[in-house]
Amino acid sequence: xxxxxxxxxxxxxxxxxxxxxxxxxxxxxxxxxxxxxxxxxxxxxxxxxxxxxxxxxxxxxxxxxxxxxxxxxxxxxxxxxxxxxxxxxxxxxxxxxxxxxxxxxxxxxxxxxxxxxxxxxxxxxxxxxxxxxxxxxxxxxxxxxxxxxxxxxxxxxxxxxxxxxxxxxxxxxxxxxxxxxxxxxxxxxxxxxxxxxxxxxxxxxxxxxxxxxxxxxxxxxxxxxxxxxxxxxxxxxxxxxxxxxxxxxxxxxxxxxxxxxxxxxxxxxxxxxxxxxxxxxxxxxxxxxxxxxxxxxxxxxxxxxxxxxxxxxxxxxxxxxxxxxxxxxxxxxxxxxxxxxxxxxxxxxxxxxxxxxxxxxxxxxxxxxxxxxxxxxxxxxxxxxxxxxxxxxxxxxxxxxxxxxxxxxxxxxxxxxxx
Amino acid sequence: xxxxxxxxxxxxxxxxxxxxxxxxxxxxxxxxxxxxxxxxxxxxxxxxxxxxxxxxxxxxxxxxxxxxxxxxxxxxxxxxxxxxxxxxxxxxxxxxxxxxxxxxxxxxxxxxxxxxxxxxxxxxxxxxxxxxxxxxxxxxxxxxxxxxxxxxxxxxxxxxxxxxxxxxxxxxxxxxxxxxxxxxxxxxxxxxxxxxxxxxxxxxxxxxxxxxxxxxxxxxxxxxxxxxxxxxxxxxxxxxxxxxxxxxxxxxxxxxxxxxxxxxxxxxxxxxxxxxxxxxxxxxxxxxxxxxxxxxxxxxxxxxxxxxxxxxxxxxxxxxxxxxxxxxxxxxxxxxxxxxxxxxxxxxxxxxxxxxxxxxxxxxxxxxxxxxxxxxxxxxxxxxxxxxxxxxxxxxxxxxxxxxxxxxxxxxxxxxxxx
Numbered sequence: 001x002x003x004x005x006x007x008x009x010x011x012x013x014x015x016x017x018x019x020x021x022x023x024x025x026x027x028x029x030x031x032x033x034x035x036x037x038x039x040x041x042x043x044x045x046x047x048x049x050x051x052x053x054x055x056x057x058x059x060x061x062x063x064x065x066x067x068x069x070x071x072x073x074x075x076x077x078x079x080x081x082x083x084x085x086x087x088x089x090x091x092x093x094x095x096x097x098x099x100x101x102x103x104x105x106x107x108x109x110x111x112x113x114x115x116x117x118x119x120x121x122x123x124x125x126x127x128x129x130x131x132x133x134x135x136x137x138x139x140x141x142x143x144x145x146x147x148x149x150x151x152x153x154x155x156x157x158x159x160x161x162x163x164x165x166x167x168x169x170x171x172x173x174x175x176x177x178x179x180x181x182x183x184x185x186x187x188x189x190x191x192x193x194x195x196x197x198x199x200x201x202x203x204x205x206x207x208x209x210x211x212x213x214x215x216x217x218x219x220x221x222x223x224x225x226x227x228x229x230x231x232x233x234x235x236x237x238x239x240x241x242x243x244x245x246x247x248x249x250x251x252x253x254x255x256x257x258x259x260x261x262x263x264x265x266x267x268x269x270x271x272x273x274x275x276x277x278x279x280x281x282x283x284x285x286x287x288x289x290x291x292x293x294x295x296x297x298x299x300x301x302x303x304x305x306x307x308x309x310x311x312x313x314x315x316x317x318x319x320x321x322x323x324x325x326x327x328x329x330x331x332x333x334x335x336x337x338x339x340x341x342x343x344x345x346x347x348x349x350x351x352x353x354x355x356x357x358x359x360x361x362x363x364x365x366x367x368x369x370x371x372x373x374x375x376x377x378x379x380x381x382x383x384x385x386x387x388x389x390x391x392x393x394x395x396x397x398x399x400x401x402x403x404x405x406x407x408x409x410x411x412x413x414x415x416x417x418x419x
Numbered sequence: 420x421x422x423x424x425x426x427x428x429x430x431x432x433x434x435x436x437x438x439x440x441x442x443x444x445x446x447x448x449x450x451x452x453x454x455x456x457x458x459x460x461x462x463x464x465x466x467x468x469x470x471x472x473x474x475x476x477x478x479x480x481x482x483x484x485x486x487x488x489x490x491x492x493x494x495x496x497x498x499x500x501x502x503x504x505x506x507x508x509x510x511x512x513x514x515x516x517x518x519x520x521x522x523x524x525x526x527x528x529x530x531x532x533x534x535x536x537x538x539x540x541x542x543x544x545x546x547x548x549x550x551x552x553x554x555x556x557x558x559x560x561x562x563x564x565x566x567x568x569x570x571x572x573x574x575x576x577x578x579x580x581x582x583x584x585x586x587x588x589x590x591x592x593x594x595x596x597x598x599x600x601x602x603x604x605x606x607x608x609x610x611x612x613x614x615x616x617x618x619x620x621x622x623x624x625x626x627x628x629x630x631x632x633x634x635x636x637x638x639x640x641x642x643x644x645x646x647x648x649x650x651x652x653x654x655x656x657x658x659x660x661x662x663x664x665x666x667x668x669x670x671x672x673x674x675x676x677x678x679x680x681x682x683x684x685x686x687x688x689x690x691x692x693x694x695x696x697x698x699x700x701x702x703x704x705x706x707x708x709x710x711x712x713x714x715x716x717x718x719x720x721x722x723x724x725x726x727x728x729x730x731x732x733x734x735x736x737x738x739x740x741x742x743x744x745x746x747x748x749x750x751x752x753x754x755x756x757x758x759x760x761x762x763x764x765x766x767x768x769x770x771x772x773x774x775x776x777x778x779x780x781x782x783x784x785x786x787x788x789x790x791x792x793x794x795x796x797x798x799x800x801x802x803x804x805x806x807x808x809x810x811x812x813x814x815x816x817x818x819x820x821x822x823x824x825x826x827x828x829x830x831x832x833x834x835x836x837x838x
Binding site for chain 1: 617618619620621624636638640650651652653654655656657659662664665667668669671672675678679682683685686687688689690691692693694697698699700701702703709711713779780781782804805806807
């Protein structure tokens with residue numbers, strides 16, 4: 001063993017990212033490569049080709065997930081895996097998802113270059129349709145894998161043109177034969193790491209190069225409908241109004257204040273609002289809006305739910321309106337595997353810096369994978385915290401450092417010596 | 420003189436209202452009779468026919484306003500006039516506007532029946548396109564008459580199909596020849612009364628049968644644009660957000676509280692809001708909304724303006740957003756003629772009840788007429804304060820009582836004895 005830690009080739013990783021980004025490249029420097037389109041096929045073929053060139057065996061399952069395996073010395077060991085997705089948003093960037101897959105490819109390239117044989121096999125996963133832009137549900141491939149919903153449900157999903165996932169998989173040649181869910185026999189991974197851009201501003205604001213992701217926030221999403229009485233803005237005195245907009249403003253404000261009551265992990269967002277009749281001189285008789293609550297702790301998320309409902313009852317009474325609250329999404333908080341998180345911290349330390357503990361605010365394939373095996377994530381900063389946008393950007397040194405840590409953590413988990 | 424006050428025939432007035440309401444009647448019991456359509460022509464022809472049957476002379480001006488005159492004994496006296504409009508909203512009711520015109524027709528019918536000769540002539544006006552549903556600006560006929568905008572501007576206005584006011588007037592045979600504006604020679608009225616449903620809930624809530632309208636609220640309307648930064652609802656901590664929706668909620672709340680600071684006449688309404696990108700898990704980067712401020716006092720309206728701008732500056736700073744405020748409409752408050760208002764109170768008293776002083780929250784043709792001559796309005800209650808709706812309703816006795824008061828006030832102003 002050397003005291004000098006092994007590192008990947010960050011220039012090569014960057015080159016691969018730029019090559020992949022040409023498939024679906026947009027004029028503004030982003031990528032539009034929706035799931036299971038012919039562009040997705042080209043991207044899958046490109047990455048699978050790179051993996052084959054490194055001697056990997058390829059397995060494709062019934063939801064189109066791709067598992068690219070580099071054999072280990074002990075074929076009885078479950079794979080130490082990494083990966084992410086290569087579909088993008090319609091106006092997506094070059095790094096979201098793609099980085100996690102190509103960091104894995106770079107790990108395999110570097111293992112080959114250094115002639116390292118791991119004890120456990122190494123696998124790189126490409127999960128189908130993480131973004132959910134063309135087909136819902138989102139995180140489809142990893143969701144089927146973990147049993148969040150059934151294979152049949154996912155394959156029956158249709159895009160706006162009526163094309164099913166099933167038909168699209170066949171059309172692009174990725175309608176695989178092996179079981180897609182662990183419950184039906186898909187191989188269980190020994191560990192799953194996922195490197196990803198943060199998609200938020202925390203690392204950048206803290207001037208830290210890397211985050212060891214300890215878990216993902218739980219989520220509760222709501223549709224809220226306020227019904228008042230529409231009336232003329234002029235002739236109706238303030239005291240006789242049933243103003244649905246004013247009631248809504250109270251709950252928008254409450255959404256934020258409830259999240260602020262549970263810092264640092266509380267998040268509260270009203271992202272969408274529709275007003276009826278939405279005419280400037282008519283007091284709104286109806287307002288529909290959404291609330292998105294997130295927190296790392298499930299009991300706290302429930303307390304936020306209770307606080308919202310209590311506030312809504314008071315507002316309904318104060319403003320003479322009816323308020324209906326429907327919860328439409330619930331994800332429990334995810335706690336990543338302590339051992340894997342520690343291995344990310346250790347690999348960072350070996351490289352001479354401290355990883356920052358961070359919690360993912362968004363869902364990722366790793367959140368579903370964590371239901372089936374030990375999992376953890378590595379975050380690297382992205383410029384201004386911007387993602388799902390063509391101007392999404394990350395620095396080559398940060399991308400390289402994240403892959404270095406991934407490399408170190410995977411080797412530590414898989415067990416290795418120079419062959 | 421008799422101590423028993425003269426009264427109109429409320430059953431006949433009601434009958435005329437129901438007959439007129441058949442032109443454009445909707446399945447839900449309302450009326451759809453947009454300005455300068457063939458239905459409007461039929462309605463104009465019907466009412467003009469009724470006036471001619473009572474011996475009136477008819478004058479039509481260049482914007483299609485109709486003046487139906489019953490001669491007085493002194494041809495040098497300016498007319499004592501009343502009226503309103505007979506165009507409706509697309510889903511309008513039977514009473515808005517129509518009541519004021521037909522109350523005037525009933526006054527003439529009753530004068531004829533009682534053989535009363537007034538000193539000044541009596542006129543009933545039908546103002547063109549008060550509603551503004553098909554053509555803008557609203558209150559078009561009275562606006563041209565008072566010089567609020569030019570005849571050419573009004574005649575050039577086009578509907579969604581590209582048809583101009585000018586062409587529509589010709590098509591329905593109401594493209595009159597006489598000057599439309601006082602400034603260009605239209606006869607100045609000696610006085611203008613307008614009877615109207617309140618279109619608000621004040622009289623009903625106070626259980627008062629009639630309002631003597633002392634003026635109309637001034638109005639300031641705004642378009643407000645808040646620009647923050649859109650970002651993922653999950654990965655973006657509360658402290659690093661530039662949430663345009665949260666900033667907007669603060670100003671929606673401020674709109675109400677500023678109005679409440681200036682009661683009883685302050686009104687503040689946010690009727691319309693549009694959110695960008697309006698996605699439930701994206702922090703809004705942009706919100707556009709409207710503010711409608713009204714008050715009876717011009718200086719107070721200006722104080723409300725200043726309070727809104729001060730609050731916006733504080734919110735912009737607190738929420739790291741940019742806030743742009745554009746005033747898009749300003750109407751000064753209208754103060755109706757004290758003598759005419761008193762004549763409405765007196766006529767009410769003669770009938771054995773106290774009129775309630777009230778201020779109009781909305782614009783009416785009388786507001787423009789008041790720029791050219793002494794003017795005042797009579798309000799009667801409408802069911803639940805609802806108007807601009809097919810379920811708009813008013814009671815026959817209230818409609819009759821309003822016409823009784825109009826009758827008394829007009830006779831007092833015009834001067835009369837049994838002939």
